[in-house]
Amino acid sequence: MTDRYAVIGNPIAHSKSPAIHAAFAHQTEQDMDYDRILGNPDDFAGDVRAFVAAGGRGLNVTVPFKELAWELLDDLSERARVARAVNTLAVSDGGLLHGDNTDGIGLIRDLAENQGFSFAGRSVLLVGAGGAARGVLLPLLETGVAALTIANRTVEKALALAEAMRAAGPVSGCGLDQLWDQRFDLIINATSSGLHGSGIHLPSHCLAERGWVYDMYYSDTLTPFCRWGQEQGARRVIDGLGMLVEQAAESFLLWRGLRPDTAPVINALREGQL
């Protein structure tokens, strides 16, 4: 029987996950369907239960349900526990729900494997302290960065997150207006402002010469954060399309035990063929 998977979110019509997983399934010759589900904000648990009862084998979870999802699970990976958010849910043969978060490893793989960034010894600035930032913190600290700074408009959230992660590596928190004398080899946007196009304002000196800029979001046109990176003369400016495909590949690996080749899928999306 064809195994069923889906992405659940609200809104969901824009999601590229069905196209990405269809491409993975085709490439690896897996017998699977992957749909999209418009989740009910008042009964997310009911939607998940219905999907599992109908024989569903796995879900990707997206906005606004990532934080809700982990309350439903029978067990949780360490990275999902730290992130306090789940983007991948796998159903065992016995019907148990396992939760994971592949966002962080997706970001690391895109930067390290696809783009060739070497994290070891680098100073990294993560802008934002919401769910998206939390999802990538542990994998970022595990790369061997020399220093990770979390900067957020609401400084208390950055400080609390840094404090919570202290045991995992060299991390500190500050406000967006406290970046006077620091310079970073890599600046990552994990705020939701990229989604709304409002842009965020960082001091122009905080990107090191030949530094890199990464926006965890993507759009068909240059994101405001990527534009800011270009204006600063960043060596590389990268949007989150590769991260999107890499986190999907990690979910696929979890479900099917196979790692798809991501490069052709990233290229097809970039060229508007998916």
Ligand code: ATR
């Ligand atoms: P997500 O799950 O996408 O991270 P979230 O948990 O609501 O969403 O967090 C949004 C993040 O984007 C926060 O870090 C938020 O800053 P505050 O904590 O100060 O609210 C940040 N953010 C959103 N809009 C912003 C803006 N215009 N300028 C700066 N930061 C912004």
